[in-house]
Amino acid sequence: MLEVKNIELSFDGVKALRGVSLEVAKGELAAVIGPNGAGKTSLFNCICGVYEPQVGEVSFEGRSLKGLAPAQVSRLGISRMFQNLAVFPQMTVVENLMLGCHQHYESGWLANMLWTRSTRAEEIQWRRVAEEVMDFLHLEAWRKTPCGILPYGILKRVELGRALCMRPKLLLLDEPAAGLNQEETEDMARYMLDIKEELGITQVLVEHELRMVLDLADHVAVLDFGEKIADGPPQEIRKNPQVIEAYLGGAA
Numbered sequence: 001m002l003e004v005k006n007i008e009l010s011f012d013g014v015k016a017l018r019g020v021s022l023e024v025a026k027g028e029l030a031a032v033i034g035p036n037g038a039g040k041t042s043l044f045n046c047i048c049g050v051y052e053p054q055v056g057e058v059s060f061e062g063r064s065l066k067g068l069a070p071a072q073v074s075r076l077g078i079s080r081m082f083q084n085l086a087v088f089p090q091m092t093v094v095e096n097l098m099l100g101c102h103q104h105y106e107s108g109w110l111a112n113m114l115w116t117r118s119t120r121a122e123e124i125q126w127r128r129v130a131e132e133v134m135d136f137l138h139l140e141a142w143r144k145t146p147c148g149i150l151p152y153g154i155l156k157r158v159e160l161g162r163a164l165c166m167r168p169k170l171l172l173l174d175e176p177a178a179g180l181n182q183e184e185t186e187d188m189a190r191y192m193l194d195i196k197e198e199l200g201i202t203q204v205l206v207e208h209e210l211r212m213v214l215d216l217a218d219h220v221a222v223l224d225f226g227e228k229i230a231d232g233p234p235q236e237i238r239k240n241p242q243v244i245e246a247y248l249g250g251a252a
């Protein structure tokens with residue numbers, strides 16, 4: 001489904017990615033790990049169209065993403081859960097989820113202003129999607145609560161919900177467990193498994209919480225100083241001496 005081919009990305013002489021390749025099959029839950037500054041976020045940004053790699057190419061479902069802006073990439077079915085939450089604090093949970101649906105709206109501004117029958121039908125259709133997502137992530141209790149007063153653990157779930165409302169084929173999860181306590185981390189892991197098993201959505205996860213990655217992922221790619229040093233099933237990664245040296249610091 002996703003193919004990253006030999007990409008290189010530099011910022012004024014700093015090589016963030018050096019010939020990185022990655023393949024993710026449909027339905028998989030893949031993970032990218034690595035120490036701070038290894039290039040994980042840069043890789044996500046190259047997939048989403050935030051950065052254009054100087055060398056190499058990213059393809060999604062056989063189509064090159066070269067030259068596409070983030071909004072165009074998103075319309076092809078790639079959505080992203082941000083580590084720094086992209087949630088509007090003054091809006092309620094349901095309103096924030098509806099924002100995720102927005103890219104699918106087909107009515108023009110005039111139809112929206114006149115609140116035509118087709119605009120109303122569209123609003124009802126996407127509200128149903130938001131309700132389903134709210135149900136899936138157990139967010140009903142906070143439906144009408146402004147996000148600004150919600151605890152961080154719930155906001156992370158709203159952020160995940162907003163990304164799911166985009167109806168993605170591929171979901172990129174940027175440190176979904178960052179800032180969560182043990183119980184919230186377990187809940188997040190459960191949701192990721194449900195997204196895979198019940199919704200069939202392909203996921204790529206960047207995460208520092210190693211236990212979560214090694215328990216959940218079908219395969220794990222390891223970056224170090226912008227280079228991919230390993231790629232394989234978690235049981236292999238756990239034993240890989242280069243990974244232990246670079247990332248686990250001998251603690252595995």
Ligand SMILES: Nc1ncnc2c1ncn2[C@@H]1O[C@H](COP(=O)(O)OP(=O)(O)OP(=O)(O)O)[C@@H](O)[C@H]1O
Nearest residue numbers: 011014015016034035036037038039040041042043
């Ligand atoms: N916009 C930028 N301008 C200059 N250098 C950048 C930029 N973005 C990333 N870098 C550099 O590229 C390298 C990789 O950074 P990146 O944020 O991708 O790593 P990371 O693995 O996501 O790190 P972390 O785990 O700390 O989030 C680092 O050396 C970083 O300083």
